[in-house]
Amino acid sequence: MIYRLFGLGKVTLTIDRSNWKWGKSNLNIFMLGVVYKGIAIPLYWQMLDKRGNTNHLERCELIERFIKQFGKDNLEMIVADREFVGEKWFNWLTNNHIPFAIRIKKNSKVKNHHGKLVQIKELLRHVSHQETYRHGRILTVDGCLVRVFAKRDKDYGLVIVATNQLETVDAMTSYAKRWEIETLFACLKGRGFNLEDTHLTHLDRVSKLVAVNALAFCWAYHVGIYKDKDKPLKRKLKSNARPQASLFALGLDVLIEGLHLVFFNNDKTVFRQLVSFLTPKPMKIGWG
Template identity: 40%
Template sequence: MQSLFSTLREELQLPTKKIEYFISFIESIIQKESVNLDQIAGIINPKNTKKSNYRILQRFFKDFNLIFTYFSKLLMRFIPEGKRILIIDRTEWKEINIFFLCVEYQGVGIPILWECLDKKGCTNTLERIDLLQDYLNIFGKESINYLTADREFIGRDWFNWLNSQGIKFLIRIKSNFILKNDFSYKKKVKGIFRYYSPKTKILKLFGTELRIMGKRINSKDLLIVATNSDELALEDYSTRWLIESMFSCFKKRGFDLESIKMTDNYKIDKLIAFISITYCWCIKAGKIFKTKDSKIRKDTGYSRKSTFKIGLESVSISIIQKHSKPKKYLKFINVFEPHSNESSHFVVA
């Protein structure tokens, strides 16, 4: 456990007892495949009653002070240095609305920053700028390759701010937008891209000259993106779907996030932090086991299970067997070591 313990202590600057409970909590999430506190209370400390564990968990979430800048740096340790693709999106259910910023890492989305919104529905320009500014303050503009997002994340002021910061973007736009040029040309997006063959146009949207790329997906749907870069292609937009896959892992395919009964945003923010580190642990372990043990479907050429699911099952088994097979458990713990060779043993870049 020393590698995980040392990493958490180094990055989060927490007392020993808090770190030990933190580790017990994320191990319980993996074993139960749930973040529902009622289920976690049943296993987190077998020496206590379930009722006692539940009260301790409630106090833990109330009193646990987490500096999110430290936590973002911890999550970024899973990703090698270099230019990174940023993905932003929201997930919303019942009264909960969370705005995420992820970084692409070897075909998966890694959560780095998030904000629980005190409202339903879409983000506004200020909320987007605040989250991106947090990223810039921690990691710097030079760490960004480009930003990608869905149709929600559009607008004149938003595009102007991204341009002013020198951030390349690739964002999907709506088919009813009006595109213009410097002359009298004016046409709706869906009129320009009504045929199946891909097109690229240099036109103005919200008064800003952009490359507009698109194609018809089927008889009803268009895929149209806008970019301020000459280097990005329509195919690069596929990276955006990684955040949707991450949401799925946080919910029904993994940790059952939608089952929580929390309503206080400050508690949910902390819970997302715990889920994020647990998710990253499973992803790193899954990448190792996917190349070693996973079965490939003959009809598709892909693994029968996702990287996340392979890792989740593998780490869960190692936790159950950590006393009988401590060496195996320690190998999984080593995924928290930074800047090491992933291909040789269970470690993290």
């Protein structure tokens, strides 16, 4: 339903994990989303009965769910942060011909031009704020042949991205889309849905709550996209060049206003308009 709702085709997938504690219980969501216009669209998730990182089997399982449903031909690339590294994982992606652009740790071991094992940061000392650097040699990271890109962040720390697309000239731009899943988590956990405030601790029940929130998020986001097309808003950019007001926030405001008309004015026309936004071709908004 969600895939058709946004008319998705070949997509870049982003994965991330978010966890919090309620009492003695660890609530740990591992999620896969589609990169889409600034905020990831949630597709699949798994509740982990632990606090720590995922293993390669859990990652592979989530990707395989996407492939089984939509086919590998619709998977353009996987982007992820440095938590999602490892030899088995990198080789599984490469052996299955799945492109990736994943941030790696600065202490990852590689061979220098003398054949000596060193931390990768030793090869990237010269990288400046003004450039995205493409390393000249193909390197082996976590047992996988990769092309490495690097740049400095605002605090002058190294951001190092590895890709199994050895001929690519810009994996950093692909990796930069990874932040969209963080924006999604921010929406689910704080901007209207307050997922962390749930007192549920049974993982199956939390997963069902995530499903409801994911659907509500997509509903609001779909409304926001069409509202912005109908009456484009001038949205100021933050220092990172992202809009201060997201399409999700815009849609959520319109959705709340519409639901108010439905519940307090018994407006059936608005109700039909609202429900139509759960389809790929919604009706025109008649309020707001």
